[in-house]
Amino acid sequence: MKTTFISSYNTNQSVRTHLMKMQAELIKVEREVVTGRVADAGLALGSRTGFSVSMQRDVERLHTIIDSNALAGSRLDGTQSGLQTVADLAQAYMVTMTAASSGTVQPSIAVAEAKAAITTITGVLNSSLNGENLFAGVNTDVTPINDFFAPGSPARTAMETAFVTHFGFAHTAPAADTVDQAAMDTFLTTIIEPQFMGPDWNTNWSNATDETITARITLNETSAASVSANADGMRRMMMAAASVAVFFEGNLNANARNAVVEHASSMTGQAVSNLGQLQAQTGIIEKRITTASERLQMQIDIFEGKISDLEGVDAYEASTRVSTLLAQIETAYTLTSRIRQLSLVRYLP
Amino acid sequence: MSLSTALGIAQTALLNTQRQTTILSRNLQESANPDYSRRGAMLSTAANGASIVDIRRSTSDVLFRQNLSALSAWSAQDTLLNGLNTLDIDLFGTDNANHPARLLGDLQTALQTYSSSPSNTSVAENAIETARQLVSALNTSSDAIQAYRSNVDREIVTTVKDLNTLLADFQAANNEVVGGSKVGRDVNDALDQRDAILKQISEIVPVSVVKRANNDMMLTTASGITLFETVPRPVTFTPTAGYAAGAAGNSIYIDGVPLAAGSGANTTASGKLTALVQLREDVAGGLQAQLDEVARGLITAFAETDPTAVNPDLAGLFTWPGGPTLPAAGTLENGLAQVISINAAYDSSVGGNPHLLRDGGANGVAYVHNTSGGTSYSDLLLSFDTSIGTPIAFDASAGIAGTISLSAYSTESVSWFSALRQGSSRAADNKSALMMRTAESLSNVTGVNIDEEMSLLLDLEHSYQASAKLVQTVDSMLAALLAAVR
Numbered sequence: 001m002k003t004t005f006i007s008s009y010n011t012n013q014s015v016r017t018h019l020m021k022m023q024a025e026l027i028k029v030e031r032e033v034v035t036g037r038v039a040d041a042g043l044a045l046g047s048r049t050g051f052s053v054s055m056q057r058d059v060e061r062l063h064t065i066i067d068s069n070a071l072a073g074s075r076l077d078g079t080q081s082g083l084q085t086v087a088d089l090a091q092a093y094m095v096t097m098t099a100a101s102s103g104t105v106q107p108s109i110a111v112a113e114a115k116a117a118i119t120t121i122t123g124v125l126n127s128s129l130n131g132e133n134l135f136a137g138v139n140t141d142v143t144p145i146n147d148f149f150a151p152g153s154p155a156r157t158a159m160e161t162a163f164v165t166h167f168g169f170a171h172t173a174p175a176a177d178t179v180d181q182a183a184m185d186t187f188l189t190t191i192i193e194p195q196f197m198g199p200d201w202n203t204n205w206s207n208a209t210d211e212t213i214t215a216r217i218t219l220n221e222t223s224a225a226s227v228s229a230n231a232d233g234m235r236r237m238m239m240a241a242a243s244v245a246v247f248f249e250g251n252l253n254a255n256a257r258n259a260v261v262e263h264a265s266s267m268t269g270q271a272v273s274n275l276g277q278l279q280a281q282t283g284i285i286e287k288r289i290t291t292a293s294e295r296l297q298m299q300i301d302i303f304e305g306k307i308s309d310l311e312g313v314d315a316y317e318a319s320t321r322v323s324t325l326l327a328q329i330e331t332a333y334t335l336t337s338r339i340r341q342l343s344l345v346r347y348l349p
Numbered sequence: 350m351s352l353s354t355a356l357g358i359a360q361t362a363l364l365n366t367q368r369q370t371t372i373l374s375r376n377l378q379e380s381a382n383p384d385y386s387r388r389g390a391m392l393s394t395a396a397n398g399a400s401i402v403d404i405r406r407s408t409s410d411v412l413f414r415q416n417l418s419a420l421s422a423w424s425a426q427d428t429l430l431n432g433l434n435t436l437d438i439d440l441f442g443t444d445n446a447n448h449p450a451r452l453l454g455d456l457q458t459a460l461q462t463y464s465s466s467p468s469n470t471s472v473a474e475n476a477i478e479t480a481r482q483l484v485s486a487l488n489t490s491s492d493a494i495q496a497y498r499s500n501v502d503r504e505i506v507t508t509v510k511d512l513n514t515l516l517a518d519f520q521a522a523n524n525e526v527v528g529g530s531k532v533g534r535d536v537n538d539a540l541d542q543r544d545a546i547l548k549q550i551s552e553i554v555p556v557s558v559v560k561r562a563n564n565d566m567m568l569t570t571a572s573g574i575t576l577f578e579t580v581p582r583p584v585t586f587t588p589t590a591g592y593a594a595g596a597a598g599n600s601i602y603i604d605g606v607p608l609a610a611g612s613g614a615n616t617t618a619s620g621k622l623t624a625l626v627q628l629r630e631d632v633a634g635g636l637q638a639q640l641d642e643v644a645r646g647l648i649t650a651f652a653e654t655d656p657t658a659v660n661p662d663l664a665g666l667f668t669w670p671g672g673p674t675l676p677a678a679g680t681l682e683n684g685l686a687q688v689i690s691i692n693a694a695y696d697s698s699v700g701g702n703p704h705l706l707r708d709g710g711a712n713g714v715a716y717v718h719n720t721s722g723g724t725s726y727s728d729l730l731l732s733f734d735t736s737i738g739t740p741i742a743f744d745a746s747a748g749i750a751g752t753i754s755l756s757a758y759s760t761e762s763v764s765w766f767s768a769l770r771q772g773s774s775r776a777a778d779n780k781s782a783l784m785m786r787t788a789e790s791l792s793n794v795t796g797v798n799i800d801e802e803m804s805l806l807l808d809l810e811h812s813y814q815a816s817a818k819l820v821q822t823v824d825s826m827l828a829a830l831l832a833a834v835r
Binding site for chain 1: 380381382383387437444445448450451453454455457458461462464465466467468719721722723724725726727728731734735738756757760761762763764765766767768770771772774785789792793795796797798799800803804807
């Protein structure tokens with residue numbers, strides 16, 4: 001008859017099984033102490049693992065967007081300083097034109113000023129950053145503005161040809177002296193102006209596209225991130241400078257020249273206001289990108305906090321668990337040796 | 350006459366003690382064998398002293414049955430958990446680092462970088478390269494899943510073979526028991542052996558035991574299929590040579606009846622075989638279907654559209670053998686993850702142009718979005734990011750139903766698998782604890798306690814000394830009697 005309630009096999013086996021369990025647990029907790037994260041995220045989070053993966057993915061994307069925002073920001077900084085240069089030039093040119101209309105400025109000086117203005121504007125609009133032309137719209141690999149002073153410049157030719165077509169003689173011909181102020185004014189508003197403000201601008205002057213670069217500035221928000229050389233302010237400013245540079249060199253009489261100067265002044269005035277608007281718009285976009293980046297950084301902080309809530313382990317608690325486990329395992333060792341001694345065989349003679 | 354009777358009784362006592370010592374030493378020797386049941390001698394008293402009438406094993410049918418069913422459940426759960434862990438590491442790497450969900454995030458990041466400097470060819474190449482990694486992860490994961498299913502088949506073959514061998518062994522042990530019981534032989538060793546075989550069988554299939562006359566046993570599975578009745582029933586299985594996605598494998602037949610697969614994280618499977626079938630069909634098949642749906646989502650999200658909306662949408666960056674037509678919307682296309690590829694038109698290593706991703710037009714000029722040809726055109730690139738986040742219909746048969754975005758679907762898939770693994774791990778803890786507990790209880794009833802045996806040995810020793818003393822005393826009494834007579 002059996003009288004006992006425990007077999008010797010069990011006495012030894014149970015300590016062994018628990019010991020193995022504790023050792024496996026110890027390895028897990030040790031890793032948690034070292035990494036500060038749960039040893040096996042999938043096992044610990046279960047159905048919430050996808051949430052954690054999704055947030056980690058978003059954090060990476062947010063970092064990239066912040067980087068690309070910095071790129072867009074520097075592009076806009078370059079744009080802004082270019083716009084400022086053109087705006088300053090427009091102010092100075094305005095002064096020259098006002099003086100010229102009162103007849104106190106030599107035509108040759110006005111022409112020099114106009115040519116300098118064209119060079120400066122062309123220089124600004126053709127400026128590039130990181131190999132991309134800032135004002136080219138999306139066509140950033142080509143120089144946006146053709147050189148006006150190059151031989152056979154289509155822009156210059158187009159203006160001169162238009163004069164011949166309209167009046168029947170070249171502006172350098174002696175007959176050009178006969179053109180009066182009203183005729184010249186009509187010519188400038190109906191023929192020359194459309195050359196700049198219409199589609200001819202893209203044939204003669206500009207290789208830029210009207211379409212500007214779009215950038216994603218937050219996870220679900222996009223914004224224009226460049227200014228095109230085709231902006232109205234640029235066209236008007238260029239017209240004001242080019243018409244003086246071309247027609248002052250011809251054989252026009254003082255009245256006709258006056259028409260050119262007045263037209264140029266009016267164009268410059270409009271250009272100044274257009275450029276001001278453009279600068280303001282650019283500034284708004286810059287501000288938008290900066291705040292977007294700040295917002296993204298906050299989002300990253302929140303996401304990382306959430307990830308750490310999900311996957312993180314309390315280092316203090318984990319190390320306490322390590323010491324508890326170590327103590328338990330040591331107890332188990334002691335117990336094993338004690339149990340080994342706990343046998344009736346030892347006490348039998 | 351009474352002196353000689355006393356001598357006879359003393360002799361019987363000595364004999365009894367010796368036999369009991371034999372049993373006891375056998376008990377001591379087998380004390381570390383978990384399959385051994387402690388033997389005890391049953392004495393019966395008669396006029397000429399006690400005699401051993403039976404050697405009895407300590408048993409408990411209830412505990413034994415509990416142990417068998419706990420063993421089956423634990424074995425199934427353990428098989429499932431091991432399979433899930435293997436798939437997890439094989440397919441997705443540590444912390445899901447190689448999961449398509451993560452790689453999709455990388456692709457989105459690469460697209461963002463590309464869209465911020467669209468004229469830069471190296472970032473374009475980088476975007477294509479990231480896409481290639483995603484495709485390669487989908488391809489290799491699918492191949493790994495199908496290879497895993499073949500492996501499971503091989504394991505089933507081995508297990509079925511083991512089971513057939515065990516059933517044959519069981520027959521031998523059972524015959525010994527039945528034959529011995531009929532003629533009243535000591536069949537305890539055969540009983541031990543038969544119980545041990547039964548434990549091994551129940552790790553493979555759940556067993557219920559029907560006891561019959563002469564200790565005969567009939568075995569059925571828990572669902573009632575006959576495993577053994579006088580002779581073992583055949584267990585058959587034909588492995589599938591090469592697995593294709595969506596193709597179901599063969600069933601395991603016991604006595605011609607197919608064995609049902611288990612289901613769920615805390616699996617309903619009992620015994621290794623049903624868990625293996627569950628792994629092969631539900632788990633590996635489900636994962637494959639989800640990868641296929643991710644592949645379909647990718648092809649759809651990166652499809653080329655006609656800006657004038659005249660021509661149909663065609664496959665863009667990601668394509669498949671059925672391309673350039675898109676896979677049917679909302680329908681699972683089996684094995685798509687295995688065959689999804691990067692469109693050669695985008696691949697500079699085979700003469701393609703990565704900037705097609707920015708401009709459109711891999712399927713002809715009708716699909717060009719960047720009509721002005723500007724190199725910093727970013728609208729199309731930005732639209733891909735939007736379409737990854739746009740909800741599309743997914744096939745419910747892949748386990749994740751509903752109209753959600755590709756991005757969300759991929760993380761749902763992570764959740765689906767992790768939930769399965771977590772549930773399985775918890776259930777494995779429980780079932781292992783139950784298995785240990787029932788094994789302990791059973792061992793406490795049937796096992797040997799050395800201390801008990803040692804104290805019994807003391808009893809036997811005393812009894813032997815007493816009997817010997819008795820013989821000696823009777824001897825001297827007889828001697829005294831004979832001396833008086835002389």
